[in-house]
Amino acid sequence: MRTCATWERDILLAQTGELSAARAAALTRHVATCPACRAFGVESAALCRRVQAVGAPPPSLPAATWARLRAVQPEPSAAYWSGRLFGPRLTWAAAAALLLALGLWWIRPQPGVPVRSADGAAQAVLVLTLLSADWEAQAAELEATLEADWQPGVARGWEALDELARELIGGEQS
Amino acid sequence: MDDGELLAAYRLGDETALAELVARCRRPLYGFIMKMCAYHEQEAEDLFQEVWLRALRHLPRFKQGSFLSWLFRIAHNLVIDQARRRKEVLSLNAPLGASGLTLSDQVAADEPAPDQQAAARELGARIRVAVAGLPVNQREVFLLRTEAELPFKEIARIQRTTLNTALGRMHYAVTRLRAVLRTDYDLLTGGTS
Ligand SMILES: [Zn+2]
Numbered sequence: 001m002r003t004c005a006t007w008e009r010d011i012l013l014a015q016t017g018e019l020s021a022a023r024a025a026a027l028t029r030h031v032a033t034c035p036a037c038r039a040f041g042v043e044s045a046a047l048c049r050r051v052q053a054v055g056a057p058p059p060s061l062p063a064a065t066w067a068r069l070r071a072v073q074p075e076p077s078a079a080y081w082s083g084r085l086f087g088p089r090l091t092w093a094a095a096a097a098l099l100l101a102l103g104l105w106w107i108r109p110q111p112g113v114p115v116r117s118a119d120g121a122a123q124a125v126l127v128l129t130l131l132s133a134d135w136e137a138q139a140a141e142l143e144a145t146l147e148a149d150w151q152p153g154v155a156r157g158w159e160a161l162d163e164l165a166r167e168l169i170g171g172e173q174s
Numbered sequence: 175m176d177d178g179e180l181l182a183a184y185r186l187g188d189e190t191a192l193a194e195l196v197a198r199c200r201r202p203l204y205g206f207i208m209k210m211c212a213y214h215e216q217e218a219e220d221l222f223q224e225v226w227l228r229a230l231r232h233l234p235r236f237k238q239g240s241f242l243s244w245l246f247r248i249a250h251n252l253v254i255d256q257a258r259r260r261k262e263v264l265s266l267n268a269p270l271g272a273s274g275l276t277l278s279d280q281v282a283a284d285e286p287a288p289d290q291q292a293a294a295r296e297l298g299a300r301i302r303v304a305v306a307g308l309p310v311n312q313r314e315v316f317l318l319r320t321e322a323e324l325p326f327k328e329i330a331r332i333q334r335t336t337l338n339t340a341l342g343r344m345h346y347a348v349t350r351l352r353a354v355l356r357t358d359y360d361l362l363t364g365g366t367s
Pocket of ligand 1: 034
């Protein structure tokens with residue numbers, strides 16, 4: 001028996017059009033008989049609209065900001081540099097080697113720290129995952145992390161990898 | 175023209191295309207940043223500029239998909255750091271930034287129509303305080319949903335988490351806001367805007 005809290009999550013998904021047709025039909029049947037979920041639907045939608053309405057930005061961009069944006073010179077594209085330096089195949093090989101090195105560095109034994117098998121397993125799985133069929137996508141995700149902000153991005157990249165590792169071994173979740 | 179066509183025009187040197195793109199993204203992006211920054215206007219304006227500077231510098235790395243989502247991915251890193259650094263709790267009568275204006279002052283300035291009830295203004299202020307009081311992760315999901323109108327799949331990607339976690343955070347946020355604003359439901363759902 002589903003609780004209203006789980007139906008409420010379906011209501012939120014339905015509001016973004018992300019609920020499957022079958023679940024949407026079940027939700028419609030539940031809401032028809034449940035005043036609490038109906039109220040949740042109406043009030044959550046109203047809340048979202050109302051929050052959006054408060055605090056609109058000043059309509060025009062400050063002149064100094066616009067001047068800075070106009071002056072930006074985009075960096076040369078990654079394709080340009082990789083093609084020039086290595087060719088695409090070699091670039092990916094270098095990226096794979098780097099990821100492997102990072103993985104090995106990460107699972108290195110620490111002096112005086114007992115090896116925890118769960119951590120070791122998670123890290124090993126992670127390294128394998130990064131080198132699996134999907135590793136190009138994983139690398140692109142990492143690159144996206146780094147592109148937005150280098151230093152905090154590195155820290156968050158490790159956090160994300162750590163979280164992924166925990167999910168892979170079915171461990172705790174934040 | 176859609177965002178992709180405007181980007182293509184900008185890449186060919188068309189500044190009006192850039193102006194159009196910035197204008198198009200201004201409300202959702204600025205709204206998101208400002209509400210994540212507890213309504214500090216100058217800080218929000220600075221971060222808005224920084225997001226765009228980074229986006230334009232790294233434009234060759236943007237390959238496909240929604241340009242707005244990409245901007246929010248950049249904004250995520252900047253805003254989360256800022257929000258975590260900020261320990262203060264938003265209150266209605268504390269001065270915000272260098273202007274010395276309080277949240278109550280800002281709300282009054284935002285909604286100047288004299289015939290609109292004071293009650294609606296106060297509701298706006300209470301909503302702001304309630305949103306600013308959400309834990310950072312929940313607040314971000316809530317604002318990515320309300321300001322950017324992004325689907326949960328995209329929000330999860332921005333937060334680098336699972337769809338279920340993002341959905342759970344939204345559910346907590348809405349439940350909490352409903353509890354805080356329990357006395358305002360009639361006003362909230364009665365079409366006051
Ligand atoms: Zn129900």
